[in-house]
Amino acid sequence: xxxxxxxxxxxxxxxxxxxxxxxxxxxxxxxxxxxxxxxxxxxxxxxxxxxxxxxxxxxxxxxxxxxxxxxxxxxxxxxxxxxxxxxxxxxxxxxxxxxxxxxxxxxxxxxxxxxxxxxxxxxxxxxxxxxxxxxxxxxxxxxxxxxxxxxxxxxxxxxxxxxxxxxxxxxxxxxxxxxxxxxxxxxxxxxxxxxxxxxxxxxxxxxxxxxxxxxxxxxxxxxxxxxxxxxxxxxxxxxxxxxxxxxxxxxxxxxxxxxxx
Numbered sequence: 001x002x003x004x005x006x007x008x009x010x011x012x013x014x015x016x017x018x019x020x021x022x023x024x025x026x027x028x029x030x031x032x033x034x035x036x037x038x039x040x041x042x043x044x045x046x047x048x049x050x051x052x053x054x055x056x057x058x059x060x061x062x063x064x065x066x067x068x069x070x071x072x073x074x075x076x077x078x079x080x081x082x083x084x085x086x087x088x089x090x091x092x093x094x095x096x097x098x099x100x101x102x103x104x105x106x107x108x109x110x111x112x113x114x115x116x117x118x119x120x121x122x123x124x125x126x127x128x129x130x131x132x133x134x135x136x137x138x139x140x141x142x143x144x145x146x147x148x149x150x151x152x153x154x155x156x157x158x159x160x161x162x163x164x165x166x167x168x169x170x171x172x173x174x175x176x177x178x179x180x181x182x183x184x185x186x187x188x189x190x191x192x193x194x195x196x197x198x199x200x201x202x203x204x205x206x207x208x209x210x211x212x213x214x215x216x217x218x219x220x221x222x223x224x225x226x227x228x229x230x231x232x233x234x235x236x237x238x239x240x241x242x243x244x245x246x247x248x249x250x251x252x253x254x255x256x257x258x259x260x261x
Contacts, residue, residue, distance in 0.1 A: 017160045017169070017224070017230050017232050032230050033230060034224055034229060035224075037077055037251075038059065038077050038114050038223070038251070039244060039251060045241070045242075045244065046245075047242060047244065048245075049088065053084070053086075054084060054086035054126035054127070054129070055083065055084070055118065055121045055126040055129050055202075056083070056115045056117050057081055057084075057116045057222060057239065058081065058083065058090060058106065059078040059080070059115075059116065059219060060078065060079070060080045060081075060106065060111075060113045060114075061078050061079045061080065061111055062079070062109060062110055077250075078112075078219045078220060078223050079219060080194050080219055081194050081198050081219040081223075082106065082194065082198065083129060083197075083198050084103070084115070085100070085126075085129065085130040085133050086130060088103050088104070089102060089103065090103050090105075090106050091133030091136075091137070091201070092194060092197070093139075093142070093193055093194045094141065094194065096141065097138060097140050098133075098136045098138060098139040098140075098141075098192055098197060099137065099138075100133060100134070100137050107246055110248075111246070111249060112246055112247060112248025112249075112251065113246040113248075114242070114243065114244040114245065115242035115243060115244075115245065116222075116223070116225075116226050116242060117240050118207060118209070118239060118240075119240050120237075121205075121207060125205040125206065125207050126205075128204060128206070129201045132200070132204040133201060136197070136201075139191055139192060140190060141192070141193065142189075142191040142193045142196060143191075145181075145182070145191070145192075146193050148215075149181070149193070151180065152180045152181055152216075153218060156172075156177075158172070158176075160232075170211075170234050173212070173216070173233060177215075181216055195214075195217045195219045195221065195222055196217065197214075198222065199222070207236075208236055209225065209236060209239075210225065210233045210234060211236065212234075216233065220232070221233045222239075225238060225239050226239045226240065227240050227241070
């Protein structure tokens, strides 16, 4: 049960969410850290567009300054999230507002693109997400929500200072969000930022991704809801990694480095 707390404080100071608790297998005290890579360890898997299902969450980043700034603020490897709605189409909220574009367009504008999936999403629920996307097509981008989200992303790292209780982390984040962020019912909203739109789409299908409000959720929060990761916001159900449609320069460099050993 010995534990070196001096090491544990390093990721806290870096703003990394972590859990400390007994391992289910050994009951020994273990430290679990958020997995910042889009394909940690040896999990990287390449997929073709035909392997996507309607409702899949598509996470991406680009080489632009805006993407870099979002990743720095959220201490994440992703800066954007969209939802695949089938037939080669993707629904997303960007600076021009909510739009439905082709997957080919998304691939062209992304350095990295990978998919996570809610494993038991039914075809009917996927259709509901698609209907929501079409009903919100043309809605404005929520610039005000982004302006509120930036300081919230920084202050919510305070909630990671107690790594021994997931319940504490959720209560802390909920309290900060209630104090800092605006809340509008998802069905009556007419403006969204990217992760807010995806979260609202799932909630409209009766499958909320998290108990928190959609306006509280960043792309990084959604990515960390995957199986084997440490979530900042508690997921209703963990997401499974489907694979990468585009690896990006970092993963390509990591792959080349391993091949060169």
